[in-house]
Amino acid sequence: MFTYPCFRPTFYRIYKKKSSEGYQSIPYAVALFSALLLLYYGSLKIDGILLVTINSFGCAIELLYLMIYVVYAPKKAKVYTLSNPSLNFFHSESELRLRVIYA
Numbered sequence: 001m002f003t004y005p006c007f008r009p010t011f012y013r014i015y016k017k018k019s020s021e022g023y024q025s026i027p028y029a030v031a032l033f034s035a036l037l038l039l040y041y042g043s044l045k046i047d048g049i050l051l052v053t054i055n056s057f058g059c060a061i062e063l064l065y066l067m068i069y070v071v072y073a074p075k076k077a078k079v080y081t082l083s084n085p086s087l088n089f090f091h092s093e094s095e096l097r098l099r100v101i102y103a
Contacts, residue, residue, distance in 0.1 A: 014068060014072050015068060015072070020069055020074065025066060029081070032058075032066065035062055038058075039051070039059060042055060
């Protein structure tokens with residue numbers, strides 16, 4: 001839970017300068033994907049309340065980071081971030097997602 005705020009100085013700088021300054025969105029998308037997978041795993045476990053709590057917080061923080069990034073990124077970086085396969089995975093058909101997860 002303490003690792004999620006470690007990107008805070010970076011995003012404070014992005015917000016202050018109103019520019020993404022050449023940073024890439026890949027680490028934040030990967031962290032969001034990881035938090036979502038652990039959130040899913042925690043929801044499957046009987047005593048997974050701690051996993052659900054921590055990763056819900058992580059998903060919220062990472063979504064906030066990605067929203068700030070997309071707002072201040074140049075157009076090319078916005079298109080890349082929003083067309084990233086790891087983010088588009090959650091917009092696909094549910095049957096396809098189940099085949100990918102359980103394959």
